[in-house]
Amino acid sequence: MTNRAWWKEAVVYQIYPRSFYDSNGDGIGDLRGILQKLDYLKELGIDVVWLCPVYKSPNDDNGYDISNYQDIMDEFGTLADWEELLHEMHKRQLKLVMDLVVNHTSDEHPWFQESRKSKDNPYRDFYIWRPAKDGREPNNWRSFFGGSVWSYDEQTDEYYLHLFSRKQPDLNWENPRVREEIYTMMDWWLGKGIDGFRMDVINMISKTPGLPDAPVVTRSPYQFGGQYFVNGPRLMEFLLEMKEKVLSRYDILTVGETPLVTTQDAIQIANEETGALKMMFQFEHMDLSAEMGAEISTSESSRLLDFKTVMSRWQKDLDGRAWNSIYLGNHDQPRSVSQFGDDGPYRVESAKLLATFTHMLQGTPYVYQGDEIGMTNVAFESIDDYRDLATRSMYREAVEEKGVDPARALEVVHARSRDNARTPMQWDSGEQAGFTTGTPWIKVNPNYKEINVAHALADPNSVFYYYQKLIKLRKENPVVVYGSYEVLLASDEEIYAFIRTVDEDRVLVILNFSKNSPVFHLPENIAFTNAEILITNYEVNSHEELHEFTLRPYEARLYRLR
Ligand code: GLC
Ligand code: CA
8 A cells, every 4th residue: 555645535626716606796706705615615525625726817718827926816806815715724624725827927927028028138038939930930839729839029029939828928947047936936825824736737848949840740730749848858857846946845735737648657757756746637538538529439338448448557557656636527628427427317327426436546536616516518509608718719710710610610619618617606596506696707507407506405315415425435445545446347338347455445336337227247256255335326225236236327336345
């Protein structure tokens, strides 16, 4: 068994503050809104809140474009509100993890304002500036939000690099002064007593010198240049420096958001002794579902097999070497129940099944706000109802440049838009789902009359109480946190079953990821004298034969074997 640590045993709850709870009727969630809901979070049983960015920002990308790292966005409140929030959280034994966005700043950050003034400005080298090449952008990289990663700035007749929007210029991590400034800022927050950082696209901070052109694989003028900026040449060096100068001095949770990492990368970056971060968000399993959303013709069955292969690899490869973070959704993804479960007739069952899955793997589970009541995707009728800049620019590019039929483009938006996860938290069945007394910044999901916290709290069989029970189970059974993982029935196309073991302690997890009723056959090598059911999302007769039985749609069962 690996070493015990609080951040391994914790369950993290992610708050997207803009959509959580509005305390003053301006339609925007805020810090005082979160304060009012701390007892709700406590009742759920979570230990840690990861708070998406609340810093000063012009909100081109909802706070992921920061203009002042050491102050709070006006719409969210003040630094005093934030101090009070931290204090009230700690009083309730809740920990606070802040979002750290240091791959880029806002173009309205004073560093960038200085940087763009002249080529010899002391801040020039805080960002990545290049002259035109053959009368156009310095290279062919495509931005994550569409178009080139380069924007031309007249003032100095050069381009600056932005992997995301033009209002998110990338910091130049090659410059030691940039790194020093960031470490000082991190220290300032840690000095205030926060409990960790979630680090935004942290594996993109090191770019390959020379910024070479990406291979041309599509007809578009811009190509994905990931091989030159994802897990770049100096990434590990930068992270180890950050660890040495800042992180190692605090007992904190650190989780890197790291798209396109392999288990080998994770073992290096999050190695218990020699790594820099405590854990990472990998995206392999989410990228499979992105393909599903794009309706690449994979049958449902092969999807589960791919999913099992990916998850099993992460479970096995990291065991004893690095620590997993387990999630099926966040503010950048569709709702997990819509993506991996069923948001129709089996919404409640499948939401519980997915929760069983995320809480029963080796790693730290992350719950995205609203998942604990089974919130679903939304399907707004018009692109004008969408707020996310990525969604809007993808739609525009599809319709205007690629000639995609608008109705078809909207379907893709319905399946994939980040706004699926950003509609307001559904608190009750009153106006605007009880989120605000004003007009919300983005429309509420019309299903709030049925799906909301008030209903969940009044129903002992709700998704909410199921989460509560899972979180408790995890706390009471170290095998759930630390146990080794063994997949069973690896080639079953509907059932995902696995066993977790520490010494004599064993739990068996049986999950029917389908709408069908497959028969479960316990492999013969699994011997036991007593099987006690710990949690299930259907009524189960405790004397039922475990060796062979029929599962109901999205049925989940957890047994302790002795
Ligand atoms: C991360 C964030 C996402 C943001 C992007 C740029 O992926 O999670 O919301 O748009 O980085 O900061
Ligand atoms: Ca507000």
